[in-house]
Amino acid sequence: MDYEFLLLEKKWQEKWAAEKTFKAVTDPSKPKFYVLDMFPYPSGAGLHVGHPLGYIASDIYSRYKRLKGFNVLHPMGYDAFGLPAEQYAIQTGQHPEVTTGKNIARYRSQMDRIGFSYDWDREFRTCDPAYFKWTQWAFLKMFGSWYDKAQDKARPIEDLVRAFAEGGSAAVDAAASDTPVFTAAEWNAFSEKEKSDVLMHYRLAYQGETFVNWCPELGTVLANDEVKEGYSVRGGFPVEQKKMTQWQLRVSAYAGRLLDGLDRLDWSDSLKEMQRNWIGRSEGAEMVFKVRNGSAEYDMTIFTTRADTVFGVTFMVLAPESEWVEKLTAPACKEAVEAYLTEVKKKTERERIAGKTVSGVFTGSYATNPLTGKEVPVWISEYVLSGYGTGAIMAVPAHDSRDYAFARKFNLPIIPLIEGADVSEASFDAKEGIMMNSGFLDGMSVKEAIPAAIAYVESHGIGHRKVNYKIRDAIFSRQRYWGEPFPIYYKDGIPTPLPEEALPLTLPEVDEFKPTAAGDPPLARAADWTYNGYPLETSTMPGFAGSSAYYLRYMDPHNDKALVSAEANGYWRDVDLYIGGTEHATGHLIYSRFWNKVLFDLGYVCENEPFRKLVNQGMIQGRSNFVYRIVGTNKFVSLGLKDQYKTTEIHVDISLVHNDRLDTEAFKAWRPDFADAEFILENGEYICGWAIEKMSKSMYNVVNPDTVCDTYGADTLRLYEMFLGPLEQSKPWNTKGIDGVNRFLKKFWRLFWDRERFLVNDEEPTKAELKALHTLIGKEQEDIENFSFNTTVSAFMIALSELGECSKRAILEPLVILLSPFAPHITEELWHQLGHSGSVAYAAYPEYNPAYTVEDTCSYPVSFNGKTRFIADLPKSLSKEEVEAEVRSMPQTAKYVGDGNILKVIVVPGRIVNIVVK
């Protein structure tokens, strides 16, 4: 009987589906293990071989854990709201739901061929009302809560209202966008609208005016992580800064906890570092400078991490968007300031980043240094950001390179504060050295001076210690159609939450998916987008909304009373292993942690962090092929000869190329404009060029997993993707090596079958066979726990070659179990042929017996005349003295050159006895 993978893979996939083999049921008698993949956005292009890499790894791990006796939750679903489907809808008029449905069906059929052990009963898509009901519900919870800094947690907004009614604004220490000051009596006298406006500054989901990333091409605002270098991540359109009122999530309130929580997570260092960077904690002080514009005086607060350098402040700088600009522009400078502001505004974000030219303008106002009493000019410059700190800085040109450049350009004084620092050519930014020119700080090191300066300003009431974070609140509204509608309506202008019973609030039908002529979002096109006669919010939630709590929903996906029941959540708790790409480092992985912490604070979930261990699979790149067209002709020249002509490089579909040799006939048939192509060959062949690039349709280098399953089978695909190299590394897809893996499976099959005979027998295994088996068991356990799947595959190949043609049941049966996480189909088939009725997925993992694998002899290193040699095969149990004696007794010539002399024995920590011959 031959290894007919197509037949048996189909057979078992159907059986697993029909019998719901991988259905996960809450079972408190077993330990749980939750393995999650980052669910895909189902794009129109379908899956290529790179997508399943992480899914295969997580499936192997799930199956392994199941064999080890864990109750495994391993679900899959779809992140189905999002821009591409909507862009397509705008172009074609086709409803995004239709295209999304088609894409999902395609994804599902591709995944089904690979034999994953998902519990498909838990599948959902984020655009399904039964699911997004809970996204809207979570939004309402955030709308209905505030962050109490005193308790360091979110609390219901009712508590805040009560506190205000009893003690006014001074009664709480809360995270807020703005902190109006009022008494209890004033609060109680506020109108509904006024109360609503005040509370809006405190809510975790709130409406507020800020500068946002506005993408005119997409017609929507974007979150910071959706913008890269001034362009939208989706589509690559230019993004500009625009002041708008938008829904936001108060992620900044959680900055400290998001940062501290990282220490307890088993994530890669680079990923944690990325998040730390994004959160951007810096310790420093806020200080008040008196500022004066003519006769008008104000207190202006600035933030600095270098309180020690106050004595070197020679000017102040405001961000162009700062509200201080208006207050501090002197009449004489008004024209110049306005001209500067217009110039700054004209620049796109892109130009501001790229330009890095020093520019600025004097306001005509002055600030007083609170320590020296000296007056310094106040300037405006775009190098100061409005969104960080207070949007105004004290400039210390001697010890900050940006201030230095500015001072040089505008001829402002530079006062060095650190002994021996040469500031004639550049600033001295390092936080080291001994202070000078700094009054009471003179003689201190910088490390001493910083806290001393802060202590001084605190005791004199001119400032206080302050921790600042870079992370900003997440802009949460999108002026688009294909997303969750906000469960908010406007009652006399007051944003009001829908009652929970009214959820889900589903998307209305619209005639077009474009904004209205008036520039309102597409939802404004709906015939009756109202609630009880009041207008509903017309923007929708962003892509990350639906993915922020989906891991919780999998625990209890059909519950229509709660996002997740307390029982289900109490059992499954959190994700033990999360596998996905790094691209979500500062997006989804921050938002999810935030979202989870809010639900945790409010008592809806039992774990503070959602993802215990996280592994980033690398990207699988494509190997593209090129042909070279001679410019102005339809002639194509082979790679080796192309330098003799002026050519353009053209991507050619890799299915037309084998081993870099072009199938010229297929090429002519590929595209009409190549039909009459001519070729200049070398040695009768057309050789193509190649490059490693991102796998994508436009580069014609996409390898479809279906094709691989057709030619080699899913088990080969799975093994090969793991064999390709370390999981976390990016690597190009290379079909050359796949034959070796396929050959391994064929050989494995031949242990059980020759042409027509089932070979398995009940003979006793030899010692060597047991050793091969147990070495493999030990290796597999260790490797899988370390996510080193590539070496496990190698270990299987080694074991197979050591076993020769062993067809003994006592060896083969455990072998089938060991291989089953990697190659589930072939092993399931063989498991049943061995006479078992249940699935191999629930077999008991073979017990590892190290006794079989222990070597009873080993080699001892002996150094002689500076060279290390090894004396082989002495008993492993020897003490150093015995080894010494053994070496002495050996015929010298047999072991090392020269006359044997004194032996000096050194014991290195561990098992190795080290012998030096002198």
Added chain:
RNA sequence: GCGGGUGUGUUGGAAUUGGUAGACAACCCAGACUUAGGAUCUGGUGCCGAAAGGCGUAUGGGUUCGAGUCCCUUCACCCGCACCA
């Protein structure tokens, strides 16, 4: 500029964490069996050398009896952040 990471045959990659570098594969070569092979099997394959032997883990140094592994230098590449005061 700051931060994280990587550098091993022709290629993907191993190396019990300081102990005989190159496992396992791919490629290539030779042979066997075949009407045929892009099937299967066997053997060879880091470099130099006829051999003995020598040289080899990006670079230069250091620690050690012993370094791919630890420490310092330089270089190259990849990724993330980037006027964050």
